[in-house]
Amino acid sequence: MSATATSAPKSDADDPTDSNHSSGDITDAVIRFAGNSQDGIQTIGGFLAKLAGRSAREVMTYMTIPSTISGGASIFQVHLASGEVLSSGDEADFLFAFYQHSYDAHLSSLRDGGICIYDSDHVTPDTNDKRVRHVGVPITSITVEALGGTARDRGKNILVLGLVTALFQLDRTKLVTLIEGQFKRKGDDILRNAMVAFDAGYAYQVGDLLGESFNLKTGESSGADHVTTDGNTALALGLIAGGVRFGAAYPITPWTTVMEHLRSELPKHGGLFVQTEDELAAVTMALGMAYAGHLSMTGSSGPGISLKMEALGYGTMAELPLVVVNVQRGGPSTGLPTSVEQSDLLQALYGSHGDTPRVVLAPINVEDCFHTAVEACRLAKKCSAPVFILSDQALATRIEAFPEPDFESLVVEPELALETRPEDFVPYPLEGETRHAPPGTKMAGGKYPVVTGLEHDAWGHPNGSPEMHQLMMDRRRDKISKLAEDYPACEVFGDDSGDVLLLGWGSTWGPIREATIRARDKGLSYSCLSVRYLNPLPNDLADIFDKFKHVVVIEMNDKGMYGFGQFATLLRARYANPKIVSVTKTDGLTFKIKEILQRVEDILS
Amino acid sequence: MASATPAAEPEKLTKKALTADHPTWCPGCGDFAVLASFYKTLEKLQIPQEKIVTIAGIGCSSRFPYFVNSHGLHFIHGRALPLASGVSLSRPDLHVFAFGGDGDGYSIGGNHLDHAARKNINLTYVIMDNFVYGLTKKQTSPTSPLGFKTKTDPTGAIDQPINPMKKLVYGGATFVARTHATQVKHMMAMFERAIKHEGFSVIEVQSECVIFYPGAFDEGNPRKGGEFTIIEEKKWDGTPEDETRHDVSDNSAAFALANEEWPGRFGVYYETDRPTKNKLEQRWIDETKSKIGDASTTDLLKKRFDAMK
Numbered sequence: 078m079s080a081t082a083t084s085a086p087k088s089d090a091d092d093p094t095d096s097n098h099s100s101g102d103i104t105d106a107v108i109r110f111a112g113n114s115q116d117g118i119q120t121i122g123g124f125l126a127k128l129a130g131r132s133a134r135e136v137m138t139y140m141t142i143p144s145t146i147s148g149g150a151s152i153f154q155v156h157l158a159s160g161e162v163l164s165s166g167d168e169a170d171f172l173f174a175f176y177q178h179s180y181d182a183h184l185s186s187l188r189d190g191g192i193c194i195y196d197s198d199h200v201t202p203d204t205n206d207k208r209v210r211h212v213g214v215p216i217t218s219i220t221v222e223a224l225g226g227t228a229r230d231r232g233k234n235i236l237v238l239g240l241v242t243a244l245f246q247l248d249r250t251k252l253v254t255l256i257e258g259q260f261k262r263k264g265d266d267i268l269r270n271a272m273v274a275f276d277a278g279y280a281y282q283v284g285d286l287l288g289e290s291f292n293l294k295t296g297e298s299s300g301a302d303h304v305t306t307d308g309n310t311a312l313a314l315g316l317i318a319g320g321v322r323f324g325a326a327y328p329i330t331p332w333t334t335v336m337e338h339l340r341s342e343l344p345k346h347g348g349l350f351v352q353t354e355d356e357l358a359a360v361t362m363a364l365g366m367a368y369a370g371h372l373s374m375t376g377s378s379g380p381g382i383s384l385k386m387e388a389l390g391y392g393t394m395a396e397l398p399l400v401v402v403n404v405q406r407g408g409p410s411t412g413l414p415t416s417v418e419q420s421d422l423l424q425a426l427y428g429s430h431g432d433t434p435r436v437v438l439a440p441i442n443v444e445d446c447f448h449t450a451v452e453a454c455r456l457a458k459k460c461s462a463p464v465f466i467l468s469d470q471a472l473a474t475r476i477e478a479f480p481e482p483d484f485e486s487l488v489v490e491p492e493l494a495l496e497t498r499p500e501d502f503v504p505y506p507l508e509g510e511t512r513h514a515p516p517g518t519k520m521a522g523g524k525y526p527v528v529t530g531l532e533h534d535a536w537g538h539p540n541g542s543p544e545m546h547q548l549m550m551d552r553r554r555d556k557i558s559k560l561a562e563d564y565p566a567c568e569v570f571g572d573d574s575g576d577v578l579l580l581g582w583g584s585t586w587g588p589i590r591e592a593t594i595r596a597r598d599k600g601l602s603y604s605c606l607s608v609r610y611l612n613p614l615p616n617d618l619a620d621i622f623d624k625f626k627h628v629v630v631i632e633m634n635d636k637g638m639y640g641f642g643q644f645a646t647l648l649r650a651r652y653a654n655p656k657i658v659s660v661t662k663t664d665g666l667t668f669k670i671k672e673i674l675q676r677v678e679d680i681l682s
Numbered sequence: 683m684a685s686a687t688p689a690a691e692p693e694k695l696t697k698k699a700l701t702a703d704h705p706t707w708c709p710g711c712g713d714f715a716v717l718a719s720f721y722k723t724l725e726k727l728q729i730p731q732e733k734i735v736t737i738a739g740i741g742c743s744s745r746f747p748y749f750v751n752s753h754g755l756h757f758i759h760g761r762a763l764p765l766a767s768g769v770s771l772s773r774p775d776l777h778v779f780a781f782g783g784d785g786d787g788y789s790i791g792g793n794h795l796d797h798a799a800r801k802n803i804n805l806t807y808v809i810m811d812n813f814v815y816g817l818t819k820k821q822t823s824p825t826s827p828l829g830f831k832t833k834t835d836p837t838g839a840i841d842q843p844i845n846p847m848k849k850l851v852y853g854g855a856t857f858v859a860r861t862h863a864t865q866v867k868h869m870m871a872m873f874e875r876a877i878k879h880e881g882f883s884v885i886e887v888q889s890e891c892v893i894f895y896p897g898a899f900d901e902g903n904p905r906k907g908g909e910f911t912i913i914e915e916k917k918w919d920g921t922p923e924d925e926t927r928h929d930v931s932d933n934s935a936a937f938a939l940a941n942e943e944w945p946g947r948f949g950v951y952y953e954t955d956r957p958t959k960n961k962l963e964q965r966w967i968d969e970t971k972s973k974i975g976d977a978s979t980t981d982l983l984k985k986r987f988d989a990m991k
Contacts (some may be wrong), residue, residue: 302991323772344970354797358764365768484980516735516753527747527754
């Protein structure tokens with residue numbers, strides 16, 4: 078919390094003595110809601126995020142959900158600011174604790190002087206703890222009182238939203254509009270209850286108990302409302318924008334919501350997404366759709382991707398365009414299904430048997446999930462091969478606000494090319510791009526193509542001669558490596574040269590960038606870069622590395638046998654550059670800013 | 683799902699036009715007759731050549747697509763059906779055929795068979811069952827009879843074999859037939875009915891591996907002293923003899939036939955009319971489109987993004 082009017086901690090804030098209180102402007106707040114998964118605390122966060130998008134604030138959320146259907150501890154953290162938000166926040170400024178276990182587990186997440194608002198019906202706080210300020214609110218009983226008997230305490234999330242609205246002097250009118258929009262379709266009774274709960278929370282004036290409230294400033298408005306959504310939604314819609322109309326998958330956390338979106342959205346676009354009996358059938362069916370002449374896709378999370386690997390090798394051999402999404406989670410095996418990790422990079426590159434060169438991309442934030450999906454579609458068609466998108470659990474579930482994409486320039490309408498193929502048609506010319514003749518295409522020469530997983534000649538006819546295998550291996554590799562020639566230049570944040578380049582990929586971009594900003598504020602010569610194209614690598618990386626004394630690769634995977642994370646291993650193999658060092662972790666949590674700074678300092682000292 | 687095929691000139695589809703590479707099968711292999719019957723049936727039905735798609739997994743019989751001059755795909759082991767399903771669902775204008783053996787279909791791909799059947803995907807699947815793994819040179823297959831000696835069961839097979847007819851009827855296939863590679867006329871009749879059936883149609887062909895399981899199907903081959911007994915289907919003519927005939931829409935009757943002693947009877951075990959997944963999905967697409975009207979991709983995405991503001 079960057080407070081422009083700082084407030085000294087008050088130890089006697091528990092006693093509401095005065096209805097007057099002070100109000101100070103703040104530009105940034107990290108609010109953590111800790112409860113159980115069925116309390117709907119995500120709903121509070123969802124509303125706050127949407128409000129941010131409508132009031133020119135930036136937002137990033139962070140949530141944990143237990144891998145159970147109902148019940149289990151759950152948190153939702155919202156980082157709101159009038160300026161740029163790059164991470165979900167190392168420490169919370171405010172904690173709303175719904176239960177004793179929430180209080181016990183999350184009090185330490187509050188910064189010194191932070192404010193803990195606890196449900197006094199459930200929580201007995203440690204009043205000797207003077208590190209933070211405590212405010213008790215009987216959240217459960219005022220919810221029950223406001224809503225009457227049958228609702229019991231359901232609705233306390235919306236009541237807390239009312240408390241938050243008053244405490245941070247948020248735009249009540251806009252929030253009411255949002256609540257109406259969300260609950261109207263659920264029926265009048267539900268909407269009425271939600272409004273009663275919200276008003277009860279709003280009227281409670283928790284600021285009076287605290288002796289102050291906070292005016293969370295709005296940012297500079299660009300005029301248009303921002304979109305607020307999570308990574309999986311952005312990814313699904315990006316695929317549609319990129320021209321995907323067909324696909325197949327099997328449910329697995331945290332991938333599933335991508336397929337749920339596609340299943341519902343694609344019929345609007347005349348397409349179809351199929352839930353298959355297993356992961357093998359999913360990738361296989363998607364390959365069938367690709368063979369049939371469509372740009373198709375499949376996706377999964379770690380275990381499911383492992384199962385798809387044989388068929389993905391076929392995609393490389395038969396040169397079929399296919400987008401493959403891996404929403405990574407903690408591994409190996411079943412691992413940590415609802416935690417974040419970036420440990421499937423080398424699998425994406427090398428996971429199939431034989432040499433299967435393929436494109437691998439990673440989005441850096443929620444907005445980029447959309448754009449990376451569009452780019453993956455473009456590349457899959459261009460090289461007619463499987464293209465991986467490596468998202469992760471943190472990106473999949475967190476909410477960010479961003480400007481609406483420029484659809485006019487991005488949307489690609491799919492085409493089914495069934496015109497008669499000439500007599501000299503060859504699908505796999507030794508020089509030149511792949512040309513398929515999907516079924517339904519007439520062949521002027523009278524000979525019809527058979528697509529195969531066997532090594533084959535330019536016509537696709539099985540041919541396992543030593544010369545042909547080498548020629549085709551060259552062909553499949555070179556068409557992928559050539560893609561790097563058209564990449565946009567890498568953009569280094571900070572200076573083009575200096576002491577330290579922090580290098581990342583995927584969802585670590587926000588924390589890496591924030592760490593760089595903090596280091597630079599302290600006068601350190603830090604810059605940073607996130608690599609979006611992981612295979613083939615951009616051609617300008619070597620020159621960039623030359624301009625820094627140290628290249629520190631930050632990633633959420635294990636340091637392996639030799640002390641380097643997966644991306645660092647790849648970079649060292651590629652550049653044989655000893656200044657590339659590695660900072661890794663596998664605790665299932667996103668990087669904290671101070672963690673990055675400390676670890677980088679340690680490794681360089 | 684637009685198809686931009688230009689108006690086709692009526693060209694006669696001939697066996698010659700359909701012939702491609704000479705099969706790699708061993709001389710005497712039952713699969714030759716299956717291939718010949720397939721050509722002849724297509725010739726009879728005059729399906730446009732460019733609309734024919736042949737898809738197979740791995741195994742001797744799965745080389746089939748190379749021997750048919752049509753669009754084709756030779757896939758990985760056991761996954762021909764989900765791939766063929768992807769083609770069928772995303773391109774309803776095509777005639778999709780899948781081919782394979784007992785190992786590919788009942789063992790490594792066994793689960794896909796149940797689900798393609800359950801979903802009633804519109805395609806025709808021909809299983810050339812030879813009771814043995816041939817391409818890998820004589821290992822036990824899921825249909826190898828108990829006691830059959832192979833390199834993986836040197837003292838004889840001990841695992842209960844699959845009953846293909848029961849598996850297919852139970853799985854939900856909407857056309858299930860059984861034929862014999864030496865009975866070309868019957869085989870062609872089964873192919874024709876399967877192709878004309880809308881839905882997931884399967885033909886189990888007993889096709890002898892003359893190298894690793896010679897004589898496996900002699901009991902159903904009159905020329906080898908066996909008996910080829912054809913299922914008499916109900917004619918619904920009210921005659922007393924019709925009472926004893928087989929009702930193809932009755933799955934209990936199909937199970938009863940499947941329980942008959944080896945070599946059992948040949949013909950259509952089960953046939954029913956149930957909406958295909960192709961149709962049901964298309965209905966959803968049509969209903970959705972009629973609700974939202976004619977909107978471009980950009981309009982639809984804009985609307986979707988507006989809802990997230």
